[in-house]
Amino acid sequence: MKPRIDFYTASPDALKAMIAMETAVSKLPLEKTLIELVKLRASQINACAFCIDMHTADAIKGGETPRRLFAVTAWREAPFFTERERAALLWTETLTQLSLTHAPDEDYEVVAAQFSPKEMVDLSVAISTINSWNRLAVGFRKTPQA
Numbered sequence: 001m002k003p004r005i006d007f008y009t010a011s012p013d014a015l016k017a018m019i020a021m022e023t024a025v026s027k028l029p030l031e032k033t034l035i036e037l038v039k040l041r042a043s044q045i046n047a048c049a050f051c052i053d054m055h056t057a058d059a060i061k062g063g064e065t066p067r068r069l070f071a072v073t074a075w076r077e078a079p080f081f082t083e084r085e086r087a088a089l090l091w092t093e094t095l096t097q098l099s100l101t102h103a104p105d106e107d108y109e110v111v112a113a114q115f116s117p118k119e120m121v122d123l124s125v126a127i128s129t130i131n132s133w134n135r136l137a138v139g140f141r142k143t144p145q146a
Contacts, residue, residue: 004140018136021129028122032062034088037081038123039130040072041092046134053144055130087114088123095127 008015025035036059043051056069071078075089087110094107101107111120136142 001141001143003142007136007140007142018129018132021125021132025126025129028126030119030122030126033059033064034085035126036062036064037068037072037085038088038092038126040069041075041089042096042127042130043134044073045093045096046131046138048134048137050137050142050144051130051134084114087111091120091123092127095124096131 028035036055039055040052040059043055059069060066068078068080071080072089075081075086081089090107091111094101094103111123115123
């Protein structure tokens, strides 16, 4: 796949805003392993090879096991995830596929049982941010290094 444009150099001001969002997400008081699972799952749904590669590597550096990472696509069937992680992965799928899901009450209730209101907003911002990165990377064909 041929890259289209380098979005970092094409619009430095827009990317400063994106980097500011990413910096804010990195400072949220949610578990770093949970955030990496969320980033990986959203990137899988969005078929963002660049982000899948990056967040798999970041998760492993952060102590995540390959076994759990391989199972993220089948998290509902895999016994490796906590109820809190399951709720975060559900919310990730719900918000990433918003046009299909419309964020149903059932999904919200699962998340609300595991996260405080502040944490729910923080989690939603993290999901929104990775979805924005995915759209840039997929739209402009940013690919991982071979």
